[in-house]
Amino acid sequence: MATIDGATIIARSLKQQGVEYMFGVVGVPVIPIAFAAQREGIKYFGFRNEQAASYAAGAAGYLTGRPGACLAVSGPGMVHAIAGLANAWSNCWPMILLGGANDSYQDGRGAFQEAPQVEAARPFSKYVTRPESAARLPFYIEQAVRTAIYGRPGAAYLDLAGDIISAGVEEELVQFPPRCPEPPRTFADPESVQRTLAALRTAERPLVVVGKGAAYARAEDEVRAFIEATQLPYLASPMGKGVLPDDHPLSVAPARSHVLQNADLVLLLGARLNWIMHFGLPPRWAEGVRVIQADIAPEEIGTNLPVEVALVGDLKAVASQLNGALREAPWQYPAETTWWTGIHGKMEANRQATEVMMxxxxxxxxxxxxxxxxxxxxxxxxxxxxxxxxxxxxxxxxxxxxxxxxxxxxxxxxxxxxxxxxxxxxxxxxxxxxxxxxxxxxxxxxxxxxxxxxxxxxxxxxxxxxxxxxxxxxxxxxxxxxxxxxxxxxxxxxxxxxxxxxxxxxxxxxxxxxxxxxxxxxxxxxxxxxxxxxxxxxxxxxxxxxxxxx
Structure with a gap:
């Protein structure tokens, strides 16, 4: 009867769940996983330090929408890779850290590189587990991938004991779950969509902030259609750049400080009012600015400032709802306003100052x-x-x-x-x-x-x-x-x-x-x-x- 080892089960499960890229540093006990990953068709990149490899895994998750995997040896190697877990946690990117660990029968004996790895990973991970048998590895890997990409994306950690990696299992006893589907596109409350458009119509100095969340949601077509239908000025966050091209005529990036300080209503599309956006507080923002917030995570709504309207849902779906409502009741922000005049004046002044230095x-x-x-x-x-x-x-x-x-x-x-x-x-x-x-x-x-x-x-x-x-x-x-x-x-x-x-x-x-x-x-x-x-x-x-x- 054919047997299959834990390393192959791990690699095959990852590949079946849509994980295409693995970055890491090999050694005891994880080196068989890297060889198995290559055999299963996963692209493996051997790094010089686990920290950089873990950053690469998070970036691959952001770029592809399926988790990138980082492979690290036990103890110090896994600790190095926590940097990438933390970065993925903060950026809301999907990744999976595969941390080697001592053989399970040596737990608590002071084994080679034994460390509290599960506890160390937990603060930065959506999902943490230590599989107890090789046969159940596919179950845990499907859970890890699904948890990493569903809802607000984030990191997952699998603590892999050496004897689980090397264990042989009768192939017929291993059940590989089907690939977890792409995350469901959740829609916002239709009433909130109508309230959003009603609020925008009353704003004198509106601003849309396009964030990294819109980029991750692959919402570029919907967001561009919304901006061009409404003719609203928009500002991209640092990694929201490119959702619409930076040379778009409605981009107000050269007047960033001016628009933040003077907007009377802001629509946040996948952007958070954290330190990058100065918490939405004076003097960087106007006192009493009205906020409409669209975000995948309900708990993010109202962070640092109360919101007038909450649009909880997937950004691609929410933007499509806004566009549908606009088709039924078209509206555009006027091109000839004192708000646009002030923005254009500030943009030109900043361009001139920068051109001199360039x-x-x-x-x-x-x-x-x-x-x-x-x-x-x-x-x-x-x-x-x-x-x-x-x-x-x-x-x-x-x-x-x-x-x-x-x-x-x-x-x-x-x-x-x-x-x-x-x-x-x-x-x-x-x-x-x-x-x-x-x-x-x-x-x-x-x-x-x-x-x-x-x-x-x-x-x-x-x-x-x-x-x-x-x-x-x-x-x-x-x-x-x-x-x-x-x-x-x-x-x-x-x-x-x-x-x-x-x-x-x-x-x-x-x-x-x-x-x-x-x-x-x-x-x-x-x-x-x-x-x-x-x-x-x-x-x-x-x-x-x-x-x-x-």
Whole structure:
């Protein structure tokens, strides 16, 4: 009678449940799972650190709508991967962490790398389990996938004892559940849909905020139809960029502070009033702003501000309801209003201020000059991964996105170190697209060795390092006896790292060198690093408010 081992059951169950990508670091006891995954047709990417692998799994879940899997050894490996669980929890992305564990009969004896892994995973996971037999693995994996993608997406953790992974089971005793269906598209209360349109008709200064939730829900067609039918001004959240193209005439991104501070009614489409949106509070928002909130999670409604209307449901379904109601009773926000006049004036003033900095050919260069060159050379459908405080914040305003789910950044958790894992996941999921990781030098350092992964798997990612010698900038030279806490090695030649693995590196110090280096790197068939030195004192344009929430 044929037998099947636990590793094969795990891999076959994952594949049957629609998990196509696995990222990890192999070792005892999980290495058989990686080999089984490849045999079952899952694409496996071996990383250099579990933390970066876990970030990649979350990004793959966001990009595909089915969980990405992260494979980690027991103890320290699983602990490293908790970073990705936490990032997926905060961003509401589906992923599954497969954590190896000591043999079950050794529990409590101080086994090799024995740790309270179930307890450690629980705060960041929607679903946590430790399967008690190999035969029941398919049951638990179906539950994990279904829980990760249904409702508000999130992370799941499976604690896999070594003797469960290696156990042999008679094949006829193993029952593989059918693939769990895509999440149901839940609709909002029809009365709330009517109340939403009635409220919008009464607003003098309305604003729509399009969030990452709309991108995850694949609601781009419905949201665009709604915006264009109503002619409402809209603002995209950082990863809501691309749900509508950034060059859409109704986008008011260049006047972000102005519209947030002066809107009298805001419609949140899959966006949360968290720190990214300044909690909806003064002085960043108007006192008494009216709120209509559309979200998949009922418990999110009313966070930080009371809402006038709640639209609880899947964003694609809710937007289709709004469009249906508009077809029955068409309405448009007028084009000639003092609100639009003020927005356009502020947008033009901000554009002019930014254009001056983007045209500055001083040496060393500033952020805006570098980012303008990147912007002008990127393909329209490039996937942009971005991290690093100023590199990411300024890049969000300079580097446009034209397609949904084509921007990955530090996100709701504000995580630094995600960029390389995200870029590898994006290149794995979308090999037909150019993937570019725009990194601050500090952010690159968190996971820089993962460039070897890109080289090993032939992923022609372009890693662009905007190098200012440290966190917030560092000096041009260092006294080893008095190194500032925020300083890194001056003029570090990061581009040489990738050359050790067969990639190609470029070092840039002047505007004349910038364009040719970027053009060659973006066209290269191998992974590349473009290491660009900038003025350590380069900053954003003057801001009306201090950083983030203050």
């Amino acid at each position: 045209a500055d050919d001083s040496v060393p260069m500033g952020y805006y000059r570098v980012l303008r060159e990147i912007r002008d050379l990127l393909p329209r459908d490039a996937i942009i991964c971005s991290e690093g405080a100023s590199t990411m914040d300024i890049g969000r305003t300079v580097l446009p996105n034209f397609h949904p789910r084509h921007r990955l950044d530090a996100g709701t958790f504000g995580t630094m170190g995600v960029g390389l894992g995200f870029a590898i996941a994006a290149a794995a999921v979308h090999p037909e697209k150019k993937v570019v990781a725009v990194e601050g030098d500090s952010a690159f350092g968190f996971s820089g060795m993962e460039v070897e992964v890109a080289c090993r798997y032939g992923l022609p990612i372009t890693f662009i390092i905007v190098n200012n010698n440290g966190i917030g900038g560092g000096p041009a030279s260092l006294d080893p006896a008095r190194v500032p806490p925020s300083a890194y090695t001056p003029n570090a030649r990061y581009e040489r790292i990738i050359e050790a693995f067969g990639g190609k590196g470029y070092f840039v110090e002047t505007p004349a060198e910038l364009g040719p280096a970027l053009s060659e790197a973006l066209a290269a068939p191998v992974p590349t690093i473009v290491n660009i030195m900038i003025n350590p004192r380069s900053q954003r344009k003057p801001q009306e408010f201090a950083w983030h929430t203050r």
